[in-house]
Amino acid sequence: MNRSKEKALFIAKKNIAGLVYSFQALEGMPFTLPEVQTYLQGITVGGHKVSDQDKLKQQSLAWQHLIQLVENNEFRLTKSIACELNGIVAKEDSADPGRFRHGMVWITGTDYSPPDHDTLDARFDHLLTRVQGLKKPFSIGVSVALDMAHNQYFFDGNKRTGLLMLNGIFMSEGILPFSIPAKSVLEYNEKVLRYYETGDEREMSRFFDVQFAKEYPGFQIEGMEL
DSSP, rough: OOOHHHHHHHHHHTTTHHHHHHHHHTTTOOOOHHHHHHHHHTTSSSSSSSHHHHHHHHHHHHHHHHHHHHHTOOOOOOOHHHHHHHHTTTTOOOOTSSSOOOOOOOTTTTOOOOOGGGGHHHHHHHHHHTTTTTOOOHHHHHHHHHHHHTTSSSSSSSHHHHHHHHHHHHHHHTTOOOOOOOGGHHHHHHHHHHHHHOOOOHHHHHHHHHHHHSSSSTBTTTHHHH
């Protein structure tokens, strides 16, 4: 294992509470960071719905599974891995976790209608072809995360699954793990609604660039462009 990848995995394991906290904040869940840290230590957190704790558990399990996939060199940008991760992270949310949807979905707050479910396999294949033309792993990860949100491949958990896939790409290439910081969720939601309408990745890509730079100022991999 190269040193950059080893470092990325080390940071992911060390900061898994922060990564899980960011995920649950993105979903509007009510846990504080200390509560997430306590929960991950195996201690029940009082004052929360059982359903919310079940969702938190699945988010934690999804991150742990992703880390294991990368550590074992088993992560790939494939439909099967995306379905595997969605089956974990959306287990408590989705009508059919771990499978591409077989019906329509709607997104609150926008008139955008996700594509017909019959086109999803072709759209995922197009994504794989499109990112082959991108040279920078950072750009590949961001494009994958955005595409999964835009096309809504699953009944639920699309943004989370996209971010897990992004991080699989990042960590495999030695880029440090990243999720949307809780303090930037409002900005993210505003921008992603515009992205749904236009399909133009540029504003969202800049958002990811800025947020990553704030999280890891000065980060670079020797001999590699992000």
